Amino acid sequence: MITVLFFAKYRELLGTEQLQLEAESFSSVRDIAQHLSQQGSEWHSIFEQANTMVAVNQKMAKLDSPIQDGDELAFFPPVTGG
Amino acid sequence: MITVLFFAKYRELLGTEQLQLEAESFSSVRDIAQHLSQQGSEWHSIFEQANTMVAVNQKMAKLDSPIQDGDELAFFPPVTGG
Amino acid sequence: MFVRVQKEDFSLKLVEERFSEYTKLQGAKIGAIVTFTGLVREFQHTSEDQEEVQALILEHYPGMTESVLEQIAQTAIKKWQLNDMLIIHRVGTLFPTDNIVLVAAASAHRQDAFDACQYAMDILKTSAPFWKKEQTNKGERWVDAKSSDYNAAGQWITQDLQEN
């Protein structure tokens, strides 16, 4: 299983904090993003944004980053701490 | 009268913290420096140094700065606070 | 190195305690301490129709925030040969005048501590997974990332590339 987390504006927009996906069908972050962007217009809007950030196992990653069973992904808007 | 102060290394070298001069003979810092540099080799050595600093009435000044009766002059080495 | 994400407030006293602890163990090696404190202002925006901030809600990615802050501190300590670095970031609901973030660096010479603090803040602003939501007199809204923050962070990367 792959765990996918959403934070801040994305969490609110999707009404989703966390979801689980079967690992088999996905080999990169891009595969997950493509799958999720087909779940509705809000989902589509998030993955369309050039500045959407992604972390794999709590480290910043890219669309090309590989993923495997057990990984934790997180999608979030640009950070605004400090 | 003009009051002349010396600080730090200069005060120690000259064994002088403060002296008074009659105002009449001096119109600029340079006049005072020339007068004092004739008082002995230690005095000469101080006014020979390019980095000797001077203040007139507690404001940084230059050799050309004018002086008048009642002024307070101070000669000191480059500052090293902070 | 001391890194913490917490709801509770902090005070600069912590910096003095932490670095005097270092001195007890290592001797009087610290010549310069620079601290940065970020606070909640009433008006975060400079636009004409200023919205008065009533509260700021700080969300974060637990686990990842701590590891990003540790990474920032480790990198700064190496890059500037710091004696020590401390980073504290608050989460939860904050109000105007509240502290948000504290960064402190100790070094032998002042320029290192200044640079390290600025580096830590610039990278934190663009890499640490915190998000601010403002509650203002006109409603709620998520704070937008500022391009000036990305430019500030980018300078360090450019500098690193030039040095290598």
Added chain:
Amino acid sequence: MFVRVQKEDFSLKLVEERFSEYTKLQGAKIGAIVTFTGLVREFQHTSEDQEEVQALILEHYPGMTESVLEQIAQTAIKKWQLNDMLIIHRVGTLFPTDNIVLVAAASAHRQDAFDACQYAMDILKTSAPFWKKEQTNKGERWVDAKSSDYNAAGQWITQDLQEN
């Protein structure tokens, strides 16, 4: 603006007290506080035959020091539109780990507070009439001015000239 030359020690608590006083009068306008603390190190020199510092005697020009520090704070407040600035410098006999100087700046945005603190330290180091005498294991000596300090101070003057 708060400027003081004193024998007594100080703590960062003073910064918090001073700026929270500002906030009580002016509202939550402070978004960034930067502090710089300078301390006495055991080894001030990096040369090979390091002399261990046992004490540091700080002499000053009473009256002129205060007015130079006030001038520095006033200039910084104007130049960076600071909310407030604080400068404290100690005199007398100090020992390793002792505080020497504290500079603190409060501003809306962080870069102003960082720049103002660096400016104040750079100018203080080259313009405020303080002199350090070291008592080391090899005797006493007056500390020499560092050319790096003059270069740091010179940058601000060059910058001002370019802006005008």
